[in-house]
Amino acid sequence: MKNIWTIAKREYNNYFGGALAYVVMAAVLFPLGIYFSLILLYNSQQGLYGGAAAPDITPITGLFAFLMIFLSPALTMRLLSDEARMGTIELLLTAPIRDGELVVGKWLGAMLFILTLIGVTLIYPIVLNNFVSPGIDWMVVVSAYIGLILICAVMLALGVGISAIFTNQFAAFFVTLGLLFFLYFMIGLPSGLLPQSGQIFNYLSIQSHFERMNSGTLTLGGIVYDLSLVVFGLFAGFTAIETRRWR
Amino acid sequence: MIKVSGLTKDYGSRRAIDNLTFNAQQGEIVGFLGPNGAGKTTTMRILTGYMPPTDGEAIVAGYDIVEESLEARKRIGYLPESVPLYQDMVVWDYLQYMGELRRIPNAGERVEEVLEMVGLIDRAEGYIGNLSKGMKQRVGLAQALLHHPEVLILDEPTIGLDPSQVVEVRELIREIGKERTVLLSTHLLNEAQNLCDRVLIINKGKIVAEDTTENLQSSLLGAERALVRVGGENDGLVETIKSVKGVRKVKVNDDGAVEFEFASGKDLRAEVAKAVVTNNYELIEFRSLGMSLEEIFLELTHGEGKR
Structure with missing residues (x-):
């Protein structure tokens, strides 16, 4: 566990050591800020700060999730591929750390960065709460977050x-982007493609689970599906490292 | 400390190392010599737990490198050939990071110690990417020494260093080798000769020789050599030396010195010296000649050694 934390801490600090952290932060906070201002402006013009039509935070979290399709590959592309390219993976794999700890530590480092960014966006529900009477539904906020x-x-x-899997970070970027795009927009695939494919696509799409939670409906199925994909992704990384050892 | 038996590694259909068996004891510096592609790096990578062997067993610091890999890895310091480092990290932060991964208590103090040891304390706050090749090599060495490893495995440890740094690093390795086990690969034959208690010569994945350099010399030659240099004219010196019973292969070098050879175990040096002086030659130099490790290396790996 300590090794995971050590690796995560380095990755977290490493993001801020270069331009990537600031570019990603700007790429998220700038559109989110504009969008939030527009929501406030629109609602103030329409006088919609009360009742059922009162604005909530879901457009902001929805936009954040959409932007992450493009930004998360940028955050993860070099995490392990660069170690392989630079040869530093040889030192990590000969240090007394488990392959799984290395993969989880890398993921946790990226996760901590995103959590920091998500933390910054908490300003939006707080601001919104001051405008809406009698206040926003905090359960929806919790579910959306x-x-x-x-x-x-x-x-x-x-x-x-x-x-x-890759030693070239750009290959890792584009493959990740393609996969996320597919998983996110799978819901839009034609439902007549296969028998009951509408339901299948709906279940497999990460967007459909997110949209339900974003609108305030936390489902066990959604949480389990997302956690399964996290485990799958990390296990794929672990297997790729193990395979590298045996090649 | 290192016990290797029947170690074999295949990359697809190509056999990189074939049934290697050797030992290295505590307090011993063992040199690993061989031409490019001989299997040195593959062997080192197996011994450090980077990759498993196809067959055979390796016990490092008392632990099987495959079955008890983590325990073995805790006790190994490794400097890979390419000295992989994070170019965008500060030297101190990098060593601190590696120290934390190795669970070194008070990692900061130890980082300071190793930086003093490798002479980089004044560059501790600099970025690794801005260091010279020699300095990066020393950062890699510092990383390998951080956790007081029982076994130190160094792939070309002095490559890229300037002559004074080479001397310092060799001295450091010699010091470490007094108490710990050091396995180092080198293409610098004089380095192996000066630094190593024993050398392993590997060719095409197989160990072709394993002994002290002195023993390798005499076993390969089956003879010992010596050189005589006299002041003034050396006319008739060859005949004088030849006259000593048991001397064979006498030749005059370009610089006028005379080399001769005699069977191992039958030391004729005193008799030859006496013959030279008795015949009124002005003896100014008399020394034993070994076969250089380079010659041994070529002899064993290509069969084209010079005698």
């Missing part, structure tokens, strides 16, 4: 898994 954290965890885990 759990959904957001889970979908980010899935995206980053799949990214780490793919990063372990």
Whole structure:
């Protein structure tokens, strides 16, 4: 466990050592800020700060999740692929740490960065709460943020898994981007493609689970599905590292 | 400390190392010599737990490197050939990170110690990417020494260092080798000769020789050699030396010195010296000549050694 924390801490600090952290933060906070201002402006013009039509935080968390399709591959692409390219993986794999600890530590480092970013966005529900009478539904906020954290965890885990397979970080970026795009927009695939494919696509799409949580409906199935994908992504990374040893 | 038996590694259909068996004891510096592609790095990677062997067993510091890999890895310090480092990290932070991964108590103090040891304390706050090749090599060495490893495995440890740094690093390895086990690969034959208690010569994945350099010399030659240099004219010196019973292969070098050879175990040096002086030659130099490790290496790996 201590090794996971040591690796996660280094990755977290490493993001801030370069431009990536600031670029990702800007790429998230700038559109979110504009969007939030527009929501406030629209609602103030329409006088919708009370009753059923009162604004909530879900458009903000929804936009955040959408942006993560493009930004999480950037955060994960070099996590393990760069270690392989630079040869530093040789030192990590000969240090007394388990392969699983290495993969989980890398994912946790990225996760901590995203949690920091998500933490910054908590300013939005707090501000919104001051405008809405008698206040926003905090249960929806909690559900939306759990959904957001889970979908980010899935995206980053799949990214780490793919990063372990490649030694070229750009290959890892594009493959992760393609996979996330597919998983997110699978809900939009034609339902007549296969028998009952509408239901299948709906269940497999990470967007559909997120949308339910984002609208305030936490489902055990959704949480389990997301956690399964996290485990799958990390296990893929672990297997890729093990395979590297045996090649 | 290192016990290797029947170690074999296949990369697909290519056999990189074939049935290697050797030992290295505590307090011993063992040199690993061989041409490129001989299997040195593969062997080192197996011994450090980076990759498993296809067959055979390796026990390092009392632990099987496959079955008890984590325990073995705790006791190994490793400097890979390419010295992989995080270029965007500060030297101190990098060593602190590796120290924490190795669970070193008070990692900061130890980092300071090893940086003093490798002479990089004044560059502790610099970025690794800005260091010279020699300095990076020393950062890699510092990383390998951090956790007081019982076994130190060094792949080309002095490559890229300037001559004074080479001397310092060799001295450091020699010091460490007094108490611990050091296995180092090198292509610098004089380094192996000066530094190692024993050398393993590997070729095409097989150990072709394993002994002290002195024993390798005499077993390969089956003879010992010596050189005589006299002041003034050396006319008739060859005949004088040849006249000593048991001397064979006498030749005059370009610089006028005379080399001769005699069977191992029958030391004729005193008799030859006496013959030279008795015949009124002005003896200014008399020394034993070994076969250089380079010659041994070529002899064993290519069969084209010079005698």
